[in-house]
């Protein structure tokens with residue numbers, strides 16, 4: 001089932017076209033990541049989905065409901081914005097109780113769910129501490145707890161990892177996977193491509209208001225340029241490595257530095273399978289070292305595509 005369906009969506013701020021003919025679907029029980037450089041249009045898209053902005057053209061449906069006609073779908077989404085306010089004098093638990101009342105929650109149900117979501121985000125021991133004593137990462141977790149409180153089926157998270165240290169990012173990502181596995185759908189934006197690679201079922205790359213690639217983390221680079229980067233750790237230097245480009249004409253660039261083999265490959269059908277078979281058959285001891293998402297980063301964010 002499609003939880004979000006975006007068709008021919010455009011958004012103008014005055015004369016400036018921030019989103020240009022976007023088409024995207026988010027299926028249930030998936031984590032879909034929106035990535036792109038500053039100013040690409042990520043927050044604009046998220047605000048449109050949450051009906052905080054109106055489209056200039058096109059349509060958005062959430063749970064089959066047109067977001068410009070009926071906003072009751074909002075009761076079933078949890079939205080974490082870029083700069084949400086925290087009431088510093090509240091304790092974490094009282095903050096959740098306060099927001100729970102907006103969703104008509106009260107009594108034992110609110111108490112029980114409040115404790116459960118604090119546990120989910122790893123803040124149970126701090127439930128009676130004032131928010132003013134929280135680090136940025138702890139506030140980010142509390143924001144996530146707030147999104148989960150009314151048990152929505154769809155979470156929409158704008159930069160949920162901003163300001164977190166690497167451990168905090170990894171932790172939040174693991175929580176998101178657990179939440180997805182519990183039956184929820186998650187749509188999130190982030191600059192954290194490596195984490196997105198690990199966590200997302202689908203990645204949508206946006207630049208200058210246009211979707212320039214959409215697919216699984218594994219297929220997306222090929223979508224962009226038909227080229228893939230491989231980084232392979234060689235256990236030892238083998239002279240057969242020098243022959244790789246002759247054997248595989250798809251390899252357009254090859255370099256070896258300190259036992260790390262870098263390849264830039266024009267992807268063809270079965271290249272990966274044939275290449276790995278060749279390494280194994282020639283007893284070249286190796287392990288794949290990095291994610292292909294690193295290559296996406298350099299192509300989309302650093303080069304002018």
Ligand code: ATP
Nearest residue numbers: 013014016018036037038039040041042043044045
């Ligand atoms: P970032 O990663 O920096 O948060 P983003 O991908 O979320 O960026 P948006 O905030 O959606 O990008 O902005 C997309 C474009 O629209 C930018 O060029 C921005 O300057 C412009 N923009 C956003 N909000 C407004 C506004 N209220 N009025 C005019 N232009 C705006």
